Amino acid sequence: MSIQNIERRRFDALIIGAGGGGLRAALQLAEAEASVAVVSKVFPTRSHTVAAQGGMNAALANVLPDNWHWHMFDTVKGSDYLGDQDAIEYMCRAAPKVVYEMEHFGVPFSRLDNGKIYQRPFGGQSQNFGGDQAARTCAAADRTGHAILHSLYQQNIRAKTNFFDEYFAVDLLKDEAGNVLGAFVFNIHTGEELIIEAKTTLLATGGAGQLYRTTTNAMINTGDGMAMALRAGLPLQDMEFFQFHPTGIAGRGMLITEGARGEGGYLVNVKGERLMERYAPKAKDLASRDVVSRAIYTEVKEGRGCGPEQDHVMLKLDHLGTDVIQKRLPGIRQTCITFLGIDPAEHPIPVYPTAHYTMGGIPTDRFGRVVTPVKDTPEEVVNGLYAAGECACVSVHGANRLGGNSILDILVFGRAAANHIIDYLKDVRYHKPMDENSVDRAYERLHRWDRTGDGESVEQLRKDLKRTMEDNCGVFRTRDILENGVKEVHKLQERMKNARITDHSGLFNTARVEALELENLMDVALATVYSACARQESRGAHSRIDFPERNDIHWMKHTLFFRENCKLDFKPVRTKPLSVASFPPKARVY
Amino acid sequence: MPETASDSRLRWRCRRGMLELDLILQEFLDKGYDLLDAKQKQLLDVMLEYPDQLLFDLLLGNMISSDKDIAQFVTRIRNTLRT
Known part of the structure; x- marks a missing residue:
């Protein structure tokens, strides 16, 4: 179709992405009688929110005493003091209301005998600012994401x-x-x-776990919204912070929960040695996630990995016996039988660190508005553009996310963005005229894939990118490794210029979709590896062997990466909350 | 392996919200789809309409379908993964 004949539709709000964040925003807007379009590359209820089984945090105090202020403290501490404290206060205060709203939308939260919403304890939760364990996570059995997504979708249809x-x-x-x-x-x-012409656009496209060979993320998580923001000249913030779990099934990515080691499982290398005795003589296999992840990486790099490629280590559970495994780790047993054809009661499980959550993303304020530095102003609002959820960096997770805060984040800030859009629409009554050059650029980008002839395969490039990121921007980071990563990703981008697809049909051309996704991943990969190379400290999930300490004097600031010339900039952390005193940085000890 | 537009559509419907489903379904399409008869293709079509969580529980062996045809088909998919 020629560019002049392309159909145009007009809406008050366009939402790109139909996970929990996008659908929560869409519902708020539709109920305020705004005209809303939701664009999703997969059917909405197949968004990655469905995989969030754990639950959402809110200080309801249904099981143990609790308070939003304690939740805030835990979140600031968990972020390793890189989270913005105004946004964190807003989120923790809003959490109970958001839970009750979800309940009214139809989410069947698990209950206590007294009828109140059940809450389970989770790592990183405390009472009274670092005291006893709290119980803050509300869940709909082990299918919270599913329940939230389906309830929100049905409400949106209504x-x-x-x-x-x-x-x-x-x-x-x-x-x-x-x-x-x-x-x-x-x-x-x-x-x-x-x-789609829209007075406002909200990006809610999720994370970018597909950057890595071993990931827990579904194949749809290709950082599409993040890359769109980069191409629009906007920065990505704190992309060096990527959460890894130490034990994913090697080469596949699915999580083997820490509970497996908690029950007495341990890691061995190719010689059958208990490798954690070398790296953490006291805590051994129960050492913190980053220590275990780096130990596995080191064993593999030093030639003590297992398997034909020597690219993983083994998690042994067989000594626990079939009964214990069946009773306490039934999910893990089924996963291993399904994907590996082995029963962990008889055979060890091949494991490697797996990429799980993108803490960084499109910078926003607590209203969901996308912000970017302009001249001397660090946070100038980009008119008409909002972002929420894992694709955004508001930033409530800072350098590391607490369990139970991701679902909360998408719902709180999906809703907050929609509320701000509703106000914005009162002032912006008409559609502004489009710069047709921006239409031309998007059209050309899409039709670049119409070219024929021989060239690089998209599938091979995607594999090479994932391997490059795993090897050079994973859990083991030094200047040399990261600089090599920058070089290698640039090389892949050069090869990308010569990539071709063989399917040029219009109907269900998934080859073209995958090519566009790869372009997105390439841009997000550059943002990640450049940011990781720049940050010369260890903080939260970003762990540098050559800079092992947190450095609050020089590095308590957000990283900003721009696509143009791969430029980096920085901006201060918002340490001032909305109504309470700041939590000053302290050593993060649990 | 699917090649026509309708088969490409099928492949896209196998892109799900959970990595486990992506891996099982994509591998099944690659290894087992061409061997299916018309009735079995219809069963796959029915299963792809299921919510992700239900599909996850069936394919990971956490649940057995009360529909015998579906239950047998799930076993076939799981067996294909081990070939």
Whole structure:
């Protein structure tokens, strides 16, 4: 289709991504009688939110005494003091209300005998600012994400939200002043392009776990919104902070919970040695996640890995006996039988650190507005553009996310962004004229993949990128390794220029979608490896062997990466909460 | 391995919200799809309409379907992964 004939649709708000954040925002907007379009590359209830089984934190005090202020303290401490304390206060205060709202939308939270919502204890939760364990996580059995996603989807159908299912968003559209005015998308079924003009656009596209070879993330998590922001000239914030779990199934990624080591499981190398005795003589296999992750990496790098490629270590559970494994670790047993064809009661499990959660993302304020530095102002609002959830960096997780805070984040800030959009729409009554050059650029980017002839395979490049990121920007970080990572990702970007796809049909051309996803991953990879190389300290999930200590004097600041010339900038952490005293940085000891 | 547009659509429907489902379904399409008869393809179609959590419980062996045809088909998918 020629560019002039592309259909145009107009909405008050465009939401890209239909996970929990996008759907929560869409519902708020639709109920306020705004016209809302939700664009999602997969059917909404197949978004990655469905995989969040743990639950959401809120200081309801249903099981043990609790207080939003204690929740705030735990979140600030968990963030290793890189989280913005105004946003964290806002989130922790809003949490109980958001839980009750979800209950009213139909989420069947697990109950106590007295009828109140059950709350379970989770790592990193405390009473009274670091005292006894708290019980703060509300869950719908082990399927909280599923329940939230389905409830929100059904509520949106009731509220008449307009869904564009299986549409892929190519790029944001702007005017000459930089106001964001919608997006260029196409229908994956038919290949037909569509220009969605919107007074406001919310990015809610989730994380970028597919950057890594071993990840817990679904294949859809390709950092699409983050890359769209980069191409629109906006920065990504704190991308060096990526949460890894030490024990994923090697080469596959699925999580083997820490409970397996808690029950007495231990790690061995190719010689059958208990490797953690070397790295953590006291805590051994129960050492902290980053210590265990680096130990596994070191064993593999020093030639003591297992398997034909010597690229993993083994987690032994067989000494625990079938009964204990079946009773206490049934999920792990099923996962191993399904994917590896082995019963952990008889055979050790091949494991390697697995990428789990993107703490960094598109910088926003606590209203969900995307912000960027302009001249001497560190946080200038980008008119018309919002972001929420894992693709955003608000930043409530700082350098490391606490369990139970990710679902809370998407719901609180999806809702906050929608509330701000509702106010914004009162002032912005008409659609602004589009800069047609931005349409041309998106069109050209899409049609670049129409070129024919021989070239690099997208599938091979994706594999090479994931391997490069795992080897050079994973759990073991030094200047040499990270600089090599920068070089290697640039090389892959060069090879990308010569990439081709063989399917040029319009109908369900998934090869083209995967090519566009790879472009997105490449940009996000550069942001991640450049930011990791720049930060010369260890903080939260970013652990540098050559800079093992946290350095609050020089590095208590947010990193900003811009695509143009791979430029880096920094901005201060917001240490001042909204109504209470700041939590000053302290050693993060649990 | 699917090649037509409708088969590409099938492959896209196998992109799910959970990594476990992505891996099982993509591997099954690669190894086992061409061997299915029309009735079995219909069963796959029915299963792909299931919510992710239900599909997860069936394919990971946490639950057995009361529909015998589906239960047998789940076993077939699981067996394909081990070939």
